[in-house]
Amino acid sequence: MRVDYYCALTSPWTYLGHARLRDIAARHGAEVTIHPVNVLAIFERTGGLPLPKRSPERQAYRLQELRRWRERLGVELNLKPAHFPADETRAAETVIAARAEGLDAMDLAGRFMRAVWAEERDIGLARTIREVVTEAGMDPGALERAAGRYDANAIRAAETDQAVARGVFGAPTYVVGDEIFWGQDRLDFVDAALEAG
Template identity: 40%
Template sequence: MPEIICYFSPQSGYAYLGHGRLREIARAAGADILWRPVDILKVFAEGGSTAPAKQSPQRNAYRKQDIVRWAKVRGISINTEPKFWPTDTLPACRLIAAAQLEGIDPADLIGACLSAVWARDIQISERDNLVRLANEVGLDGEKLATLSDSVEAADKIARNTAAAIEAGVFGSPTYVVNGEMYFGQDRLLFVAAALGVAQERVAQEHLS
């Protein structure tokens, strides 16, 4: 079965924009997604990247325009100035890791965390909010939150982060298919092509 490795931060706006499309591609290709939440600040530091919130006013102005265009393409809502971004992502990363330790596919939980930041103005660094988000997608939020405090969950994030740095990852989201790395959700067209999946349509109405 084909595999897609996805290195991501649960507060990444572009991971949010690409989340649904990535899952569509995986379903169409019969591929497994190997979700790898990372400590994005360490990835930025090792990769020589600047966190989006600290980039120049010009780049941030363009980023806001860009995410609105992509939200139209994907048919989802997005807040260009989310109330709780940037934030401490390690609690959410560890919650996702806890789900994985329980053998749970974390895709819905990841989507809930991403949309919490970019569509719902929910603080994902707070335990009670994470419990609620997990419950909303049918998981046992209290159990996962407790497990997220474990050494095993923290170690999983540390290993993911080290693997990302070793692979040359410098931002979120980054996808790896057949050993090839694709940075950014706009490169999902290459992920789709690598897996023989048809491309999505971008229309004129998406541009304004």
């Protein structure tokens, strides 16, 4: 069983569901393939709006929902982190490189998300990326070289195209077989889909 996991490293919703997805997959013996896509490019192609362009009402409601889910899940999350939005391009490419090298890309991605939403760190900075990679027990220099060797930028662009072709329009999105589940609040359905095999 496999879950294709289309995510954005600076998405609070991806962050809120990340650890739960790992737990669900482990419980069912399912493989998770992480795809840190360019969600802004997906929005442009599927009718979504980046946060600053959403109405004040939608922005205010988002904060209420983040607070509710933070409390429900007991997850540390700053509602207005110091470094959001951040340019996640290099961090995403680093996750892709880790995946290609057979390292724990899910753990690394989770650390990048936590850096944004709980630790007030800027994952757009090369220094922060190297620190997070080191904290994950990986070699920053080796992953930088791997990102170039695999052309992680091109992989990310191709996987963004793939996401749109599969019907993905936001993050996080979990795909099990032909079924698409959008949002961390759909993880119960992902659990059920994996249970059903």
